Amino acid sequence: KAGVTQTPRYLIKTRGQQVTLSCSPISGHRSVSWYQQTPGQGLQFLFEYFSETQRNKGNFPGRFSGRQFSNSRSEMNVSTLELGDSALYLCASSSFLPDEQYFGPGTRLTVT
Amino acid sequence: SQQGEEDPQALSIQEGENATMNCSYKTSINNLQWYRQNSGRGLVHLILIRSNEREKHSGRLRVTLDTSKKSSSLLITASRAADTASYFCATDGGNTGKLIFGQGTTLQVKP
Numbered sequence: 001k002a003g004v005t006q007t008p009r010y011l012i013k014t015r016g017q018q019v020t021l022s023c024s025p026i027s028g029h030r031s032v033s034w035y036q037q038t039p040g041q042g043l044q045f046l047f048e049y050f051s052e053t054q055r056n057k058g059n060f061p062g063r064f065s066g067r068q069f070s071n072s073r074s075e076m077n078v079s080t081l082e083l084g085d086s087a088l089y090l091c092a093s094s095s096f097l098p099d100e101q102y103f104g105p106g107t108r109l110t111v112t
Numbered sequence: 113s114q115q116g117e118e119d120p121q122a123l124s125i126q127e128g129e130n131a132t133m134n135c136s137y138k139t140s141i142n143n144l145q146w147y148r149q150n151s152g153r154g155l156v157h158l159i160l161i162r163s164n165e166r167e168k169h170s171g172r173l174r175v176t177l178d179t180s181k182k183s184s185s186l187l188i189t190a191s192r193a194a195d196t197a198s199y200f201c202a203t204d205g206g207n208t209g210k211l212i213f214g215q216g217t218t219l220q221v222k223p
Contacts, residue, residue, distance in 0.1 A: 004154075033210065033211070035211075035213075042213060042214075042215045042216065043200065043202075043213035043216075044213075045210045045211060045212065048210055056210045058210065088152060090154060090155065092155075092211075099143060099145075099160065099204070100145065100157050100160050101155075101157065101211060102157065103147075103154040103155040103156070103157075104154050105153055105154045106152075106153065106154050108152075
């Protein structure tokens with residue numbers, strides 16, 4: 001079974017721009033969660049999607065949004081990028097409940 | 113704030129020694145998990161222990177859970193250089209449907 005894939009792996013953007021990150025879960029997994037990892041704040045939960053619906057949401061501003069498609073693939077979008085958005089963005093999938101999660105390699109976003 | 117807090121923040125040991133890291137959390141949980149992360153890459157699931165379990169083993173890993181103290185420990189026995197990584201505990205925060213991670217313990221195993 002192929003693992004969780006994330007594209008792109010690395011991204012450099014300028015402050016004020018927007019960015020879209022993509023995540024393809026393990027085949028058959030319907031839950032996709034997104035996390036932001038920074039040295040200062042650690043791993044923080046962004047949101048979770050299940051069957052195309054946002055099921056849970058973390059404490060991030062509205063600039064962070066996401067969606068899930070019928071094939072369970074998910075995208076997250078960050079608008080009006082700020083320097084503090086520089087982070088490793090991790091996507092994880094699980095079969096139903098976000099119990100044991102399988103993580104992708106992450107997208108390293110740098111905002112200059 | 114993070115649900116889990118881990119102790120120590122950093123640990124350096126020699127190959128062959130045992131490594132113990134601890135995690136404390138704040139609210140009730142259904143389960144607690146441990147993950148490993150190598151050098152800023154994706155996380156790898158190590159073990160899940162449910163709230164009604166006290167101890168669980170997987171290979172060289174041993175996890176304990178004390179719900180009365182809201183704490184867990186991860187023991188890696190006979191460590192290897194390849195165990196060098198950051199280790200995170202994560203709780204489900206009850207029925208929140210999301211994982212809440214601790215700040216992690218950075219383990220260095222010297223050959």
